[in-house]
Amino acid sequence: MKKTNWVLTLSFFVLFLFLSACGSTNDGAGDDDDVESGNETDTMEQENRSVEPIDVTLKNSDGDNVGTAELEGVDEGVKMTLDATHLPPGTHAIHFHETGSCEAPDFKSAGDHFNPTEAEHGLENTEGPHAGDLPNIEVAEDGTVKDEIVADMVTLEKGEDNSLLDGDGTALVIHADEDDNKSQPAGDAGDRIVCGEIAE
Numbered sequence: 001m002k003k004t005n006w007v008l009t010l011s012f013f014v015l016f017l018f019l020s021a022c023g024s025t026n027d028g029a030g031d032d033d034d035v036e037s038g039n040e041t042d043t044m045e046q047e048n049r050s051v052e053p054i055d056v057t058l059k060n061s062d063g064d065n066v067g068t069a070e071l072e073g074v075d076e077g078v079k080m081t082l083d084a085t086h087l088p089p090g091t092h093a094i095h096f097h098e099t100g101s102c103e104a105p106d107f108k109s110a111g112d113h114f115n116p117t118e119a120e121h122g123l124e125n126t127e128g129p130h131a132g133d134l135p136n137i138e139v140a141e142d143g144t145v146k147d148e149i150v151a152d153m154v155t156l157e158k159g160e161d162n163s164l165l166d167g168d169g170t171a172l173v174i175h176a177d178e179d180d181n182k183s184q185p186a187g188d189a190g191d192r193i194v195c196g197e198i199a200e
């Protein structure tokens with residue numbers, strides 16, 4: 001009886017030492033390094049982007065709030081998540097305009113299309129496009145639109161020529177008609193029906 005207990009105890013002790021040794025080897029070499037490098041990568045990406053997502057409030061020509069656009073800096077440029085209601089169903093032009101001012105009802109205060117490279121208008125124009133030109137959006141029969149667009153000609157990084165956060169800001173504008181992607185100066189897109197000021 002006594003001898004059996006002693007052997008068992010010794011066996012467990014040896015097993016414990018063995019497992020401890022294996023465990024500490026793994027911890028020392030692989031895992032810690034992986035965790036550290038992962039953290040460094042995350043921190044660097046955040047520093048490069050350096051900008052919090054920006055919420056843009058969209059209002060119509062009566063001055064009523066009709067939705068939001070969230071802008072987020074991504075590697076390709078700026079990701080826009082659009083969520084709006086009470087719009088006329090159908091296809092509509094949407095652009096970034098050059099001034100961060102949305103004075104209802106006509107939103108002329110937003111100025112022309114955001115165009116830091118002095119290009120011509122239109123995604124299908126060989127002399128274009130404006131940095132602020134975007135693909136048309138589709139509003140459903142119930143007047144809602146949810147869309148995600150990556151704008152790859154602009155940035156949220158201040159100090160860059162194509163930054164949406166330049167001195168006087170910029171504006172997101174939705175039009176009554178669709179953009180034909182080639183007509184000058186603004187795609188024959190009709191009235192400005194929704195506007196949101198882009199600022200910090």
Ligand SMILES: [Cu+2]
Pocket residue numbers: 093094095096097113173174175186
């Ligand atoms: Cu426009």
Ligand SMILES: [Zn+2]
Pocket residue numbers: 095113120121122129130132133185186
């Ligand atoms: Zn344009």
